[in-house]
Amino acid sequence: MHLTITVQAEHMSDELRSLDQELAEADELRGHVRPVAGRGTSTELGVVDSALMVALGQGGAATVLATAVITWLRRRVGHVSVKITAPGKALELNVENVRGLTADQIQALVAELSDSLSAGSDAGPPT
Template sequence: MDVTLTAAGGQDADELRSLRTWLADVDELRGRVALVESPPVPGTLGPVLDALAVALGPGGVATALATAVFSWIRQRRGEVTVKISRPDGAAVEISAKRVQGVEGSSLRELLADAVRVLEADGPGEVEGPR
């Protein structure tokens, strides 16, 4: 199953490129991440980066993806939100505002909820602590 990652926060395409670079360093995700681009708008150069597609599979790939996204977003300066969507519409939305200050058991719970959604075992939406 492929999941789609989108970003919001002002510099969406730059954030997605940064996230792709981060994910490429994770062994379980290597070769599983692809750019999702739309054709260039007339009068502009090059395609527009809309999202990342990640091929999930067995062997803890969903856990590796969720962990990597949490780690990446905790390193961001400013506000950024990443939404990970399954083909059936279920989604996990992770925001820097909600993750940066979270520690210990709260972070483990949030990560476990995200993995449940990604593995198609959980409810449609998961949000982090407020």
């Protein structure tokens, strides 16, 4: 299953590159994440990365992705949100939702996000 991850932030391109680096550090995701180019805004010249495309395979990759995204978000400053779009669903997390969570709440959120992402990975192509 292919997922698209977008970031909304004041310095969107920098934050997207930072998330890309975070995901690249996970062995289960290495080689399965690639930036997707888009047009720059009126203040940016040329082509900039506008999203990340993730090829999510079987096994624990959904849990690794969920953990990496939540961990990355908890270290962000300011108003940063991440939208993960999969066939038939879109999930959104932001700094305000994850920063104050306890360890148990983080574990529950990782499990919920992982289950949601995994739900479509065996479904095959949409009809």
